[in-house]
Amino acid sequence: MKRSTKKNTRRTFIKQHLLSGAGTMLGIHSVSSLLDGEPSKGMDIPTLPAHSPVSGQQQPQWVKWPQWDIAADEPPVVEVLRSGVWSRAKVVEQFEAAWAKTIGAKACVTTVNGTNAMICALANLEIGGGDEVIIPPYTFIATPQAVLQTGAMPVFVDTDPETFQMDVSKIEAKITPLTRAILPVHIAGIPCDIEAIMKIAKKHKLVVVEDSCQAWLSEVNHKKVGTFGNAGCFSFQNSKNIPMGEGGAIVSDDEQLIDRCYSYHNYGIAHASMVAKHGAGMSMLGTKLRLTEYQAAIGLAQLKRLDAQTTIRANNAAYLKSRLEAIPGIIPYKLYDHVTRVSFHLFPFRYKKEAFKGLPRAAFLKALSAEGVPCSSGYTTLNTQPFLANAFQSKNFKRMYSSKMLDINKYRERNHCPQNDILCNEEAVWFTQNILLGSRADMDYIISAIEKIYKKQKILRN
Numbered sequence: 001m002k003r004s005t006k007k008n009t010r011r012t013f014i015k016q017h018l019l020s021g022a023g024t025m026l027g028i029h030s031v032s033s034l035l036d037g038e039p040s041k042g043m044d045i046p047t048l049p050a051h052s053p054v055s056g057q058q059q060p061q062w063v064k065w066p067q068w069d070i071a072a073d074e075p076p077v078v079e080v081l082r083s084g085v086w087s088r089a090k091v092v093e094q095f096e097a098a099w100a101k102t103i104g105a106k107a108c109v110t111t112v113n114g115t116n117a118m119i120c121a122l123a124n125l126e127i128g129g130g131d132e133v134i135i136p137p138y139t140f141i142a143t144p145q146a147v148l149q150t151g152a153m154p155v156f157v158d159t160d161p162e163t164f165q166m167d168v169s170k171i172e173a174k175i176t177p178l179t180r181a182i183l184p185v186h187i188a189g190i191p192c193d194i195e196a197i198m199k200i201a202k203k204h205k206l207v208v209v210e211d212s213c214q215a216w217l218s219e220v221n222h223k224k225v226g227t228f229g230n231a232g233c234f235s236f237q238n239s240k241n242i243p244m245g246e247g248g249a250i251v252s253d254d255e256q257l258i259d260r261c262y263s264y265h266n267y268g269i270a271h272a273s274m275v276a277k278h279g280a281g282m283s284m285l286g287t288k289l290r291l292t293e294y295q296a297a298i299g300l301a302q303l304k305r306l307d308a309q310t311t312i313r314a315n316n317a318a319y320l321k322s323r324l325e326a327i328p329g330i331i332p333y334k335l336y337d338h339v340t341r342v343s344f345h346l347f348p349f350r351y352k353k354e355a356f357k358g359l360p361r362a363a364f365l366k367a368l369s370a371e372g373v374p375c376s377s378g379y380t381t382l383n384t385q386p387f388l389a390n391a392f393q394s395k396n397f398k399r400m401y402s403s404k405m406l407d408i409n410k411y412r413e414r415n416h417c418p419q420n421d422i423l424c425n426e427e428a429v430w431f432t433q434n435i436l437l438g439s440r441a442d443m444d445y446i447i448s449a450i451e452k453i454y455k456k457q458k459i460l461r462n
């Protein structure tokens, strides 16, 4: 495992790893206040007594991300750079073949990022204006934005706080005559209850596009997530477990769908089976979403590490979970039955302040950061954010939907997700994937740090 040799201050480290991590740049909650070491405005956060690092243990040098092995990774990338063939060509094709094989799907097309992979998949499954798409609120901003970009209306289904995933028991109540698709997210890389979702989708004849943007190699019953729905979408953004800087992919067993997506991602120039259907040339609606050769070369280098690193993360996560759940008030994620592998882009747990004598989560995070453990409060409540009202006020939305459907107050009522509000506003805490690449001693350090805060808080409040 490569570790940083550069001497970073804790503050620089947290800044670098939290702000670039986990697809969290926009969805993150209260990180800036943690970085500044100041409580959020208007909040009265009690502070703990002056800290000393976890006694007797060396503060870990957390694993740096992304990783780059100069000797092994650079030659193929340099070869691409020197070739002058930088636009989509053979290396992108090679990556697509490798990714389809890795995920166990018949076909794959890459895109500029995961967001546009979802837009492309939805659009080519004919999701658009006037349609409703069911999504979870506990996700990155890209999920609802992808739905809105197609012209469809996102409908939020509350979160199961135990798993951090969409609560399947609440889906059917949200289905209306306008519902056309479900866009489930495997958040943190933890599979959502995709088998149950597929049953509901089949019953109601809905399309399913899996947001697998954090779930490379995650499995249910030994089948990779991203292969259950009509299409699965992945992200290779810099913080991701297989990073390229930016990049995305759509996989599917429906080869005609991938051909349509390919045509769409290349200005609508008909490709493969689409030629027979539409004729050659620029015969379809499209845009440009092509990956470059050097991104694909970086992706192929990263792919070599993905399987082994996924195992390391999963082993560390299982150990952390087993130890953290013994601490009162710390409730790590739960997995659904049949989950056979988890990519762990994040390690999420719930913090119950009652067990910490009422210490608010922001103060807990501040104390944990002060111990040198990078952590965050994760996503904000997406279903309450102003981007929705902004979309509803747009010319396109006004033309596509009735004023009743675009009434933002009524929309907020229909899309109220109380469990998710608690998770986002009070309880969720995350560690990012690079932390899970550390040693057993690093995991022990995290456990000791939380135990220390628990004991200190108990003494302080008693």
Ligand SMILES: Cc1ncc(COP(=O)(O)O)c(C=O)c1O
Binding pocket: 022, 023, 024, 112, 113, 114, 115, 116, 139, 140, 142, 143, 185, 187, 211, 213, 214, 234, 235, 236, 237, 246, 247, 248
């Ligand atoms: C759950 C989720 N969906 C979608 C995306 C969008 O991927 P990208 O950043 O590659 O557009 C991300 C990545 O940040 C994500 O975490």
